[in-house]
Amino acid sequence: MLNHENEQLSVENACARIAGELEPVTASESVDIRDALSRVLAQDIFAPFDVPPHTNSAMDGYAIIGADLLSGSSHALTADFMVIGTAWAGRPYKGTVRTGQAVQIMTGAVMPSGADMVLMQEHVQRDAETIRLHPEHAAKYTERGRNVRNAGEDLAKGALVLPAGRRIVPADLGLLASLGIAGVEVRRRLRVAFFCTGDELRNVGEPLEEGSIYDSNRYTLYGMLARLGVEIDDLGVVADRPDAIREIFIRASDSADVVITTGGVSVGEADYVKAVLQELGQVHFWKIAMKPGHPLAFGRIGAAQFFGLPGNPVAVMVSFYQFVQFALARMAGEIDPQHAPTQRAVCLSRLSKKTGRTEFVRGVLESDPDGKLTVQKTGSQGSGILHSMSLANCFIILPEERENVEPGDLVTVQAFFGMVR
16 A cells, blocks of 8 residues: 655654654563663663772772861871872771771772772872872862762662663773673664666676666665664665566565665656565655655555665665664664754855755765864765765755855754664
């Protein structure tokens, strides 16, 4: 069934419509934390103990009783402290600190009993077994707890550390290890099948006949999907024949969570994807008010979500980054996935534009000597010029209501380092 045949959506409405149709996968598996990188947690992680587990020194220095400095007495501020021992990280001092005494202490070492302040090593003068705080540093020690990290200061026992739905980043691996957690439960990987249509397409390594071109979309799609950590099923190039497209659709939707195609969703006589979708799927065929990437089909085939991307290489990548990447994150179980953030920059190029559609111009974002962000387009912006994407490090996003941009105008940019590219 094909709905909304003639409807043209804004980019924002298209994103909202897609989001409303998606459900995250529910199956999960247990993995070692080394294998959890970039996976989505299927469980909440709680702290099994206080972090840090004991009150310890934040500096190399000397542990003392803070009251010895806080009495308000000028004599106290210049008093000598007798060094009675040393506390090492992993080897605590076993005795108790009393008035007028100090224990030399290393960063991370357990605070000795009785002590509640650490004088930084650089702030004291030591003579044999006696130390004295330099007077010019006395004002830095006006409260107990100076240079001390309390037990549970980072995480209290039972506190939520990482929520279900978080995609694991390298720092999380270290955090889990610091809690003694060797394995976690993660959502299973999404299974994504994709193929390209077009009788003119040839695989790399095959000879080119007149009118044929090498298929680049399979490689850019593979690269974009591989960065997202999904299971990939590359079904290759499918001939522009309804029977061939029908067969591959059925095969793909039987095993995949998401099916992606490139080409065949326009209005040409040989664009059969649209017709086959009418037979097999429940699909909204969207004409999105954007450039590049105007034709885009989204819907469902069997149990699989479907994205029919345009055939032009740049349009494929723009459509993927603006719609598919977000959808895959949501289906993988991420909590409230966000589109890549945007920022403002001064445009150095003249950009021609009419109102009524959002345009994504490939740009190079830089910082000038004064730290001001500037951006300029990467030359010709045709939707088939893949080189323009290779040169770019951002999209210049021109909203529907925007008209021509003159050099010096402020524009909105979406840096590629804010997305998985």
